[in-house]
Amino acid sequence: MKLVLRPAVLACLVFAFASACAASRPDVVVMLADDAGWGDYSASGNRMVRTPQIDSLARDGVSFDRFFVCPLCAPTRAEFLTGRCYLRTGVLGVSTGHERLNADEHTIADAFRAAGYATGAFGKWHNGSQWPYHPCARGFDEYYGYTAGHWGEYFDPPLERNGKMERAKGYIVDVCTDEAINFIERNRDRPFFCYVPFTTPHSPWAVPQEYWQRFKDKPLEQHATQPEREILDQTRCALAMLENQDWNVGRILKKLDDLKLADNTIVLYFSDNGPNGARWTGGMKGVKGGTDEGSVRSVCFLRWPASLPKGKTVSEIAGAIDLLPTLTALAGVEPVGDKPLDGRDLMPLLLGRKAGWPERALYAAWGGKVSARTQQYRLDAAGALFDMSTDSGQAHNIAADRPDVAARLARAAAAWRQEMYGPDEEIKLEKGGRVDPRKLGVGYPEFPVTMLPARDGEPRGCVTRSGRAPNCSYFVNWVDKTGEMVWEIDVRTGGEYDVTVDYTCPLSDAGSLVELSFNGSRLTGRVMPGWDPPLLTNQDTIPRGHGESQMKDFRTLALGTIRLEKGAGPLALRALEIPGASVMDVRRVALTLKR
Numbered sequence: 001m002k003l004v005l006r007p008a009v010l011a012c013l014v015f016a017f018a019s020a021c022a023a024s025r026p027d028v029v030v031m032l033a034d035d036a037g038w039g040d041y042s043a044s045g046n047r048m049v050r051t052p053q054i055d056s057l058a059r060d061g062v063s064f065d066r067f068f069v070c071p072l073c074a075p076t077r078a079e080f081l082t083g084r085c086y087l088r089t090g091v092l093g094v095s096t097g098h099e100r101l102n103a104d105e106h107t108i109a110d111a112f113r114a115a116g117y118a119t120g121a122f123g124k125w126h127n128g129s130q131w132p133y134h135p136c137a138r139g140f141d142e143y144y145g146y147t148a149g150h151w152g153e154y155f156d157p158p159l160e161r162n163g164k165m166e167r168a169k170g171y172i173v174d175v176c177t178d179e180a181i182n183f184i185e186r187n188r189d190r191p192f193f194c195y196v197p198f199t200t201p202h203s204p205w206a207v208p209q210e211y212w213q214r215f216k217d218k219p220l221e222q223h224a225t226q227p228e229r230e231i232l233d234q235t236r237c238a239l240a241m242l243e244n245q246d247w248n249v250g251r252i253l254k255k256l257d258d259l260k261l262a263d264n265t266i267v268l269y270f271s272d273n274g275p276n277g278a279r280w281t282g283g284m285k286g287v288k289g290g291t292d293e294g295s296v297r298s299v300c301f302l303r304w305p306a307s308l309p310k311g312k313t314v315s316e317i318a319g320a321i322d323l324l325p326t327l328t329a330l331a332g333v334e335p336v337g338d339k340p341l342d343g344r345d346l347m348p349l350l351l352g353r354k355a356g357w358p359e360r361a362l363y364a365a366w367g368g369k370v371s372a373r374t375q376q377y378r379l380d381a382a383g384a385l386f387d388m389s390t391d392s393g394q395a396h397n398i399a400a401d402r403p404d405v406a407a408r409l410a411r412a413a414a415a416w417r418q419e420m421y422g423p424d425e426e427i428k429l430e431k432g433g434r435v436d437p438r439k440l441g442v443g444y445p446e447f448p449v450t451m452l453p454a455r456d457g458e459p460r461g462c463v464t465r466s467g468r469a470p471n472c473s474y475f476v477n478w479v480d481k482t483g484e485m486v487w488e489i490d491v492r493t494g495g496e497y498d499v500t501v502d503y504t505c506p507l508s509d510a511g512s513l514v515e516l517s518f519n520g521s522r523l524t525g526r527v528m529p530g531w532d533p534p535l536l537t538n539q540d541t542i543p544r545g546h547g548e549s550q551m552k553d554f555r556t557l558a559l560g561t562i563r564l565e566k567g568a569g570p571l572a573l574r575a576l577e578i579p580g581a582s583v584m585d586v587r588r589v590a591l592t593l594k595r
Helices: 007-024 052-060 073-082 108-114 172-186 209-215 232-258 320-331 403-429
Strands: 027-034 062-064 118-124 142-146 158-161 164-167 192-201 265-271 300-303 312-314 362-366 369-373 377-379 385-387 440-442 449-453 458-460 484-491 495-504 513-518 521-526 555-564 567-577 585-593
Touching (some): 027 073, 027 172, 027 232, 052 265, 052 300, 073 108, 073 320, 108 118, 108 320, 118 172, 142 172, 158 172, 192 232, 232 265, 265 320, 369 403, 385 403, 440 449, 513 555, 567 585
Parallel strands (some): 027 192, 027 265, 062 312, 118 142
Antiparallel strands (some): 062 300, 158 164, 265 300, 362 369, 369 377, 377 385, 458 484, 484 567, 521 555
16 A cells, blocks of 8 residues: 655654754864963973863863864865865964954855854854854854954953843853853754854963962973073963863763763864974974964864763874864864865764775965975975984984985975965965955945954054054054055945944043044044043953053944945045044944845
8 A cells, every 4th residue: 555645744854853963963162262372281290280071171081182273273274164274264474464364265164054053153253243254154154252363351251142242241261161161051952053262271361269379389390392591480370371261161961961962072172383482392393473383383172972982092193184074074073165175074083984084284384484294204394304203302313314204305395385375375375464355345234234443554654553563453553644544445236334442542632523434425533532541451360461451341332324435445534633642542333234
């Protein structure tokens, strides 16, 4: 007898099957440290720090013993998000717009959202601030944190929630972890992809007192490979930050346990580059920003109790570029887009199927310097060859002893360099501090607020930045009419825009008349009232580094409404009248498309 199902019944069965498949899919939590070196964990042999929660991921899951990332933050994030070499993705720097991930790149979050996952990111983004570079345009349903690569306020910080700024209460890592935990709680009954890019141990050197008290007078028994370069209190603060971060990792793991989700949740933890200063790395050479072993080696722990072995160590080299193909394969999710991936699916290594795993080289590149790493050797940026199986400190150049290996890797590195940099090499390398020439998009109806921070603009005339690090800066020294600040924008939708300026101004200088202009449109307004808060110097555990701005509490000035027509050009803010000694300091301008 032939069974015939009515359409309504068939639809119910299809829905039930789809729901069952969705329910069986693993949840995914990705946690990314910022500026933590391989040696900053007790699992790596550091006897000065306690990271039991992070270490538990290695104990209960798989540890990649030779895992490599990029020399700096934004490139590693681009490679994790896309599975492609950062030099292909438009990410050529870490500030002034060069950190933006090209809009035609597809991300791991795009893939998981297309598969029906709830997606959220909570913390430091560092791959673009405005739409279509914003995380909400890159596959994430919701975002909370900061999109810059460097944030100057770690206590009660101003943070962004889906395009709007708000001031949080508490320590920045704790606050962003709270949001991640809330996301997990809200999406407990559907598959979710939760990305938690932590802020620490990136400077400024600020950590809650309870953690600092553990380290402030602590003798350090393990030191940097070049001990003369180590600043001991910075090492102490970095380790204190790692202990706070470990506590937050434990909070996330406990939430998964409490919700009975841990068994079918993939949890990944790694860092984005080597240590942000000379400290213990097990004898390896290099720190953040370089291309040597210590500059680019990271821990990488992957736990999935339902499907992956416990306590396994993978010795084959792997990298951040492999994470997209690996996580999507583990979850049964198809990557989206048609661009070829540079990374490999690491599932054979995770499951112990090493037969046929081909030899490979991984490349570290920054500022035109390229280093090549195979399973046994590293060819450094100067052409020296090291046997990494016996010389992790890169102390003995064996190029003369193994000229065949040195020549082969030199040819491979040259070919890779030519492929990645191509005919635009000089353009890609000679940024010279200039603002990225790609326009900042304004007027996307799906994301009507466009924030234009000082870091993405250009100071002209008398105007300067508050510090050498653009990501953590604001515009200052606006003392005469030569001064202006300019953002190169591309207005996508013509219409009326509300304009606000986040500013400070000495009370005696209030009243300057300023003009915002774009392609013939103009808006004028007065800088009133005066607002002159103190610098937030009491936030720092130890003094921040040279070039890092001391932050303050900026006030929002409603400048008015301007008509912007569709098209590209410079958006300029200048002064028409200056009754006092200065105009104002400016942290950001925001344009909101009126509906």
